[in-house]
Amino acid sequence: MTAEMTVGRDMAEFIPQKEIVYNGLLPYSDRLDQEATELLAEIKANLCRAVLLRELWPGVAFWSRKLFSFLKLYGRRFSKDDHILFIKLLYELVTLPNLEPHMMQSYARLLIQLLKKKELLSRDDLQLPWRPLYDLYERVFYSKTEHLGLIWFPNSVDHILKALIKSCRLYFPASSTKEMLDEWRPLLCVFDVVMQKAISNMELFLPTIMPPEEHSQGFQLWFDELMHLWMSLQNQPSWEGHLVNLFARLANDNIGYVDWTPYIPTIFTRILRSLNLPVGVSQMVSPRYLTNSYDIGYIVLWVTALLGGPGNPAQKELTCLFNSIASFYHPSNHGRWQSRLMRLLQRLPASVVRRVHRERHASPCWITLVPEHQQLTDADLQEFTRSLTGASLLAMFSKTDSTDAAYALQNLALLTPELVIPPVLEKTYAAMETLTEPHTLTATLSCMIGMARSLVSPNNHYPEGRVHVLPLLMGSLPGVDPNDFSKCMITFQFITTFTTLVPLVDCSSAPSQRNDLTEIEKDLCFASAEFEDFVLQFLDRCFALIDSSTLEQTRDEMETDTQTHLESLVELGLSSTVSTILTQCSLEIYKVALQKVFNFATSNIFETCVSGRMVADMCRAAAKVRICLALVLNFHFIQYVKSEDELDKELLWNLQLLSEVTRVDGKQMLKYQGDLERILCVCVRLRCKRAYTLACSLLEHTLRSFSLIYPTEYRSTSGSFDTDLPIWPKEYYDESDWGRPGDVAALGVCWHVPGPEEESFVFHLLSHLLHPELQRIKGHVSGEQPMSREELLQSLAIVQHCLLGAGNLLPPLDGPHASDLVSSMVNLGEVKLYIGVDYDASRENYRESICQTMRLLLHHILEHSEDDTKSLFVIIKIISDLMFFRGTQKKEFDSRWKSFTLVKKSMENRVSWKSTQTYWLFMRKMVVEGSEYKVVHQDLLCDLLLLSTSTYSQVRSRAQNVLMAALGTYSFSYRDLIPRILQLLSPQHTGVTQQQFKGALYCLLGMYSGIPMASARDWEWVGQVWPALVRCGLSPTMSLEKPSIGRLLDDITDRILRQHDTIGVNFTVSKGCVEVAIQIAQSKNPTPCLEAPSKEEIKEGLQRQRIRNVVAARKYEKLVNDLLDCLEDRDLPWKFEHMATDWLSLLLREDHPLPPDAVLYFTQSLVHDSISIRKVAISAMAGILKQLKRLSKKVAVKPSDISGIEETDGLCVGDREGNRWLQYDSNNLPLTQEKWDSQCFVEKTHWGYYSWPREMMIYASSEKPKDDLPYEEMSEGEKIIFEYFSDPEFIDQLIEFLSLEDRKGKDSFNPRRFLLFKGLFRNYGDAFLPLLRPHLEQLASDPHESSQRCVCEITAGLIRGSKHWSFGKVEKLWQLLCPLIKTALTNITVETYTDWGTCIATACEGREPRKLHWLFELLMESPLSGEGSSFRDASLLYVLQGGLAQQQWRVSELLHRLLAYLEPKLTQVTYSLVCTVWVVQIRDVALPHTRPTTSPHVAEFITRVLERLKPLTAEPEIHNHVHEENTQETDERTQAVKLLKTVLKWLMTSAGRTFTTPVQQQLQLLPLLFKIAPVEIDESYDEMKQDARTCLSLMSQGLLYPEHIPLVLAALEEMAGSRSWHARFSVLTYLQIMVFYNLFTLLSVPAEVLRIRKLVMQLLLDEQLEVRDMACTTLSGLLQCQFFPLDSSLQTQLQTLSQTSLPKARGELASTDLVRRHAGVLGLSACILSSPYDVPDWMPQILMDLSSHLNDPQPIEMTVKKTLSEFRRTHHDNWQEHRQCFTDDQLLVLTDLLVSPCYYA
DSSP: OOHHHHHHHHTTTOOOSEEOGGGGGSTTHHHHHHHHHHHHHHHHHHHHHHHHTTOIIIIIHHHHHHHHHHHHHHEEOSOHHHHHHHHHHHHHHHTOTTOOHHHHHHHHHHHHHHHSOGGGSOTTTOOOOSHHHHHHHHHHHTOSSGGGTSOOOOTTHHHHHHHHHHHHGGGSOTTHHHHHHHHHGGGOOTTSTHHHHHHHHHHHHOOOOOOGGGGGGTGGGTHHHHHHHHHTOOSOOTTHHHHHHHHHHHHHHTTTTSOOGGGHHHHHHHHHHHTOOOOTTTOOOOHHHHHSOOOHHHHHHHHHHHSOSTTOHHHHHHHHHHHHHGGGGSTTOOOTTHHHHHHHHHHHHHHHHHHHHHHHTSOOOSSOOOOGGGSOOHHHHHHHHHHHHHHHHHHTTOSSOHHHHHHHHHHHHHHOHHHHHHHHHHHHHHHHHOSSOHHHHHHHHHHHHHHHHHHHSOOSSOGGGGGGHHHHHHHHGGGOOTTOHHHHHHHHHHHHHHHHHSOBOOOTTHHHHOSOOOHHHHHHHHHGGGHHHHHHHHHHHHHHHHHTTOHHHHOOSSSOSSOOHHHHHHHHHHHHHHHHHHHHBOHHHHHHHHHHHHHHHHHSOOOTTTHHHHHHHHHHHHHHHOTTSOOSOOOOOOOOOTTOSSOOHHHHHHHHHHHHHTOSOHHHHGGGHHHHHHHHHHHTTOSOHHHHHHHHHHHHHHHHHHHOOEEOOOOSSSSOTTTSOSSSOSSSGGGOSTTOOOOGGGOOOOEEOOOHHHHHHHHHHHHHHHHHHHHHHHHHHHTSSOOOHHHHHHHHHHHHHHHHHHGGGSOOOOOSBOOOOSOOSSOOOOOOOOOSOOOOTTSOOHHHHHHHHHHHHHHHHHHHOTTOHHHHHHHHHHHHHHHHOSSSOHHHHHHHHHHHHHHHHHHOOSSSOSSOOOSOOOOOOOOOOOBOOBHHHHHHHHHHHHHHTSSOHHHHHHHHHHHHHHHHHBTTTHHHHHHHHHHHHOTTOTTOOHHHHHHHHHHHHHHHHSSTTTGGGOHHHHHHHHHHHHHGGGSTTOOTTSHHHHHHHHHHHHHHHHHOOOOOSOOOOOHHHHHHHHHHHHOOSSOOSSOOOOHHHHHHHHHHHHHHHHHHHHHHHHHHHHHHHHHHOTTOOHHHHHHHHHHHHHTOOSSSOOOHHHHHHHHHHTTOSSHHHHHHHHHHHHHHHHHTOOOOOEEEEOHHHHHOOOOOSSOOBSSOGGGGGGSOOGGGOOOSHHHHHHSOOOOOTTTTTSOOOSSEEEEOSSSOOOOSOOGGGSOHHHHHHHHHHTOHHHHHHHHHHHTSOSSTTTOOOOHHHHHHHHHHHHHHTTTTHHHHHHHHHHHHTOOOHHHHHHHHHHHHHHHHHGGGOOHHHHHHHHHHHHHHHHHHHHTOOTTTHHHHHHHHHHHHTTOOGGGGHHHHHHHHHOTTOSSSOHHHHHHHHHHHHHHHHHHGGGGHHHHHHHHHHHGGGTTSOOHHHHHHHHHHHHTOOOOTTBOOOSSOOHHHHHHHHHHHHHHHHTOSSOOOOOOSTTTTTTHHHHHHHHHHHHHHHHHHHHHHHSSSOOHHHHHHHHHHHHHHOOSSOOTTSOHHHHHHHHHHHHHHTSOOOTTTHHHHHHHHHHHHTOSOHHHHHHHHHHHHHHHHHTHHHHHTOHHHHHHHHHHHHHHHTOSSHHHHHHHHHHHHHHHHTTSSOOOHHHHHHHHHHHTOOOOSOSSSOOHHHHHHHHHHHHHHHHHHHTOTTOOOTTHHHHHHHHHTTTTSOTTHHHHHHHHHHHHHHHHSTTHHHHGGGSOHHHHHHHHHHHSOOOTTO
16 A cells, blocks of 8 residues: 555544645645645654654754744644644653753744644643743743853743743643642742742743633632732832733633622722823822833733623723823823823724624634623723724824824724724815825824725624725825825825725616615715726826936936835835726726826836836736736837947837736736747847846746746635626625625635746747856856856846746756764654646756856856956855745745735734735745755855855855855754864964955854854854864964954854853653653554654664763863863963853853863962953852852751641731741840750741741751861862962962952942852851951951952851851851951941942841841941941941841841830931831831731831921921021920931832831821922922922822721811911822822722812812912813813802902902902813813803903903913814814804904004
8 A cells, every 4th residue: 555545544534723724725735735744744753753762952853843844834734632742742842851941942932833722722632730841930030050150041031931831821730720829829028029039920820711610729719819919019019010910811811700890990090000190290200110010911901801791890990091191192292101101002902802803703612701791792892992082083193103093093993983983084084185284194094094994894883984985095196296205105005905995896887777775885886986087097196206206307417326215115105006906996997097007108218217117017017917918019129239338218118118017927928929039039138238137137027927836816805896896795785895805715816837838938948048158158167268257247147037037947956965964863854845846857957057057157267257256246146046046035925924914914804803814825935944955055055165255255245145044954064064164264274365264254153143053052063163263363364453353253252152052961851751752653643654663773762862961071071171272372362362261161061060170270260360361260160169069958847846836727927926936036046056956047038928838948957067078078179179279379369359449430249259259168168267367357457449349248258158057167257257347347438338238138138037146236236326427327227227128027126126226316317227217117018918017117106206296296387497596495396307307218218119108107297298398399499398399299199098098188188278378289289199190099989089179179269379270270180080070060160159249449359259259260261271182062161251251350360361372272283173163153252362462453
């Protein structure tokens, strides 16, 4: 039975997962199924074989790459079982523990592809364990060794891993949620950085898509807990964003299963806050909000998921949200917040469209559907659209992001066309009429382009849309304007879009033939008579455009005669628009248009550069559409002399026209083959360069038309227009052709496939044109018939164009294989893909003959005339085409693909996605990547290498590009070329020119930056290249005098340093992989094409795996030793010494110790003369010491055994009895040996705060630490380090170097040096202390910056390195350190206090506080002893704070002691003091389930402070000057003022940093702040007033909970009755910010809204003018964000006030009446200012009312004038629109008011 029959029988019951639908449209689709099946069988066989033979490289790597290309070519064309097996195999591979990072990354990429379509596999089909993936993530993200340089990951590894986890978490088993929570709950300690890790892990891993019956094992386990945590956060900490992302994902995946209603106000309040909008008069935004704002993508997801459901509560909030931020979208406002707002607007509609698609149109799959009651109804969608339309229409004209608005409108039009399209249409018509504002035209047209399909498709929502098509098309014609390129392009795009969707057919006769048309349809039919008119007018416009683009008009004489970039764009736009119009119109219109084009083209002669190309393009577009018209223009054969160098323009123009017109269907051109051949034979040999170039392109186009496979029908819907009139339905209403998406399956594409007649014509042409040229070139090479350079170029041009034209019919180069470059037990053969051509073996293979001739010519030129670069350029191009060109080029394919996706994006209708791509087809002729490496290719690559190292730089660079592409294409070819390249660099090779040297370096640079990054992970390769690069420094050709070579070497080094990632030395395959591979080998459908490996083979495979691991380790060591040998050469220039040292440091690994010689080199380099080598050595030493670290033993403990308290299951967080034993307790410190041994030390500071880990492992204290490692037991490397560091001279030199200044004023504490010393003391105990001690004491007493820094680094290293020392050693250590630190701290200076802070913080990080009690007690002794200056006190506090902050919640006793000590001293203001008070307070958090902290409480602290501020609260105004004379009586007051300053600083510091704000306590300080804060913004105020303003601003931005609101309002109401008008004024500014930042929370308590309204109205009647003005501003702001409605009661109230009559007596105005009247007027003007960009129906009347007050006494008149001028300014832009809201009488009055009175009146 043949193989094919087995395959056929095998596949009978085969159901593919998902195929690529476009493959079925190809003309050879019948062969594809079999090809795919065979390829799949091959992939399965070889992949499982490679795994069973344990061959990760090259076997598994090679075949997994093939699986990737299979997915690209055929989609998921395999059975479900195979799909699952592939996923399992790759999951096992990705999570192999020692896999080299790059391999892991490439498997991850493939796995993501396999998991992409989640609807194909349900959770029942596939389950993946989460633990291995988490271990991998932990290894990569939180690598313990990466910062020491022991492992290097690729740059992109982060986002690939995250993407992988996102794809996998769908399939984690149901039990995984609980396991994850157990794993990460112990990390939830809000004071620790580890909180970030815990929350981001939860965001990444927690699964949220589960069937409803599993919800109790899923999100219900964590939802309440995390939601409460989020609700109680007030100042966004950095991890809050992750929490929001998790909630958004949960909401989106479980619409209708989570009840969000109680949280909606909070959610929207926080979204509004995270937009960071500037608000209020002072517009201060606290800086912390800028860094941690939420990710817009997730906000959008969350909001989308909240919409809908009974009552649709979220929509009300959304409407309110957009109302309150609408004015920010106006084009005149911009700031750093703008891009976020635009993204919000752009993504929200798109996201709702996706949701509607999912609810109404998605194909059913296993994922739970949205329940009926929660789905979005049409009413919901209309409501949604209304809430966004206002903002989108404003944003349409934005100066920077108008495309975002266009995208938003496009999606809104899909949801509810009847609401969105009319306003945009109105703006579009207006923009078409005005000539002065091109920007509005481009903006409106781009919006219309997006809405095109919604406008023309006959849906029931907006039937009248279609009426607008013709007026829009006619109106856009003036946009084809030669003077404005951007307008021209957008108009072309507009016309193309509309004509693609609407067939241009004259249907005006239809109403007389049928009687079942609606009125709208009749109107449409009559209107369609204008289509012809439109087409002709459009062509006229195009001709005008072409006339104004001739070369003479657009260029001076001097310039070049090539096109500019802009012109080429317009040319492209022009030809595609013309071709679309002519494709879409009926035969009658087409004939008229064609005649017009034909007349225009033949009656004029164009120059062939700019305008000629445009006309030729138009003709091509016309010809392509209907070929039936004779198009070979009667070519005027002028009897001309063949040798003329310049031909007349007419001939050139005709040639150009012909060359474009031949780009049509080959079948139609067969009848002209005689003419074509005659013309070609003559013209190709013309002497004139212009002419023969055109003739060559004619030749290429002719050959391509005959030999390529391409679709001939480009219409966007099936069926032809000539038979039935498409405006009205064929059967019923749904099928109208207007805007109908072409269904891919029914497109019925007609293909042009070359037939025998066409093929024979192609080969006939080749034998007449190509063959003689090849003979001539051979003659030239042999010297029989030499040619001039021009003639040679002409010959080469003909060869090149023949190859480009007929490349599709010429079989690829073939021949024997190159010798094996790589040993493998798996077949590494490439796969042949069928591309639709059966090669005819009987014909001459021109590709071979071109190849041989070109190689002869190339060597001839390089030998005799190397300066003929033009010919060399063409030869390089021909070589590249010989290797890669099979009918399409990659560039062409990419641009096709791009334009396809673009058109698809603007036209698709994403609500009902049934394959609506209206256009194009896939070109399957993707250049097949990865080909076999044959001897022919080997020869060509060697030629390219010759060219890459030749004399001329341009030749070199072009050849290098082709060479790099080839290396990427032919598998393993780099192994063949590398030795040849390196030979040019070797010092022994003497005859190398500088050009060859540079060329070789460039080739290596190209390899590092380009493709064979795979090769850069091959020990073979790296082992040759790195030493060769270092040795080339000894080459006689190498001269660093040439800056270009120096730069080149820098680039290469830089590339290697940037791109190096660790290369594996351990390729072991796990059991799990082998099991899956066995399953694959036994699978069916299709059965793998090879037998599974035999026992012997598997045995050999295991043997090879062992050998491979040993060999890799050997090669690694050899590379290290080679580099060391290079470094020993005395003649090596310094640059190369640095290179070698850098690369050596890249070779440290965590799984293999560094060879002792290298340890010796790095140890000696610590005292090298060069500073950069010293730096590398310090980093490397830290890594080496980590490699040599001995492991400490750990034991498991149960916390309940220690504390004696069993903890219950319920959550109980914070300081509690169960974790009391972890606290620092001065009565129970480990001061003696037995206490030290009996206590359990827990080094991780976050454990036990939230909950205990499942298994708590701590370092065993019972284990006696072996005090010192005896010298005999040390390994070789350890001995080297020990000897050097025991040598006093070495230590002297090292310390001298370390205490030097590096960059003055820029240096700071260096973590690398700290790691070096930490490693030394950790590995060797206190062996080196005696030697270091004198140095440390000397440095500590030296106040110089660099000495102090050195002492800091060593001290921190000592404290951290002594983690596992025995008690005796530690005690000795502290006896040395305590006096040392004291000395150093007395010498502290401005430059060094931050370093000491860092030192102590680093020393305490992650350490048990009870083990460091010496340090804490030392620092607590005398922070404010008063003996030093206040600066010294401040510095000491700073240092202490560094230590305490690291210890978080475990040192509450110290905090109490510190606060008790500081409180009396609060009047001595220093910034640091404030920091410390803040640190003391920060532990007091109000988080859910949290016990009251044992640290100090804020509330008690504020109460005590207020008591001391008593003297100030009594005074009406507070001034900051202390009277000199009578100091006695004011002493108490002075102290209070000083205290107040400190309190202000403390408030400012804590505002942004604490997690929760203690509102009640801060409110007690409000009255004080209101009194001090100044009203105007003025820099000259003293610090205290500035601080008070800042505090108010920060406090008003705080987040309020419903229970706080009454308290705040009560405080504000009290202040509003204050005697000081400054205080009353500040109440208003405070209110503005507070309301905006807590908008939705406040709106959820209507009673409080009324209180605020009352408060503002009360202040509107204030006697002080400034307060009234401010109240007016506040009122307009509240109305603008619709905080309360402008209802009739409010209007009446204001009108009544404004009509308060003023007494007639002029003498004494009754002031209260005036105030009341002014208040009314202010209120009315607030109403007007509250809608700056539109005119609501109440506005005209209020304006009239205001105008009657123009003659009132001041200040009323002033207010009215200001309001009117403001009204005029904001409504000026759209006045044409706004004026329609007023009656004529009102307009008269308004015009009088707004136009300033005439000067002469």
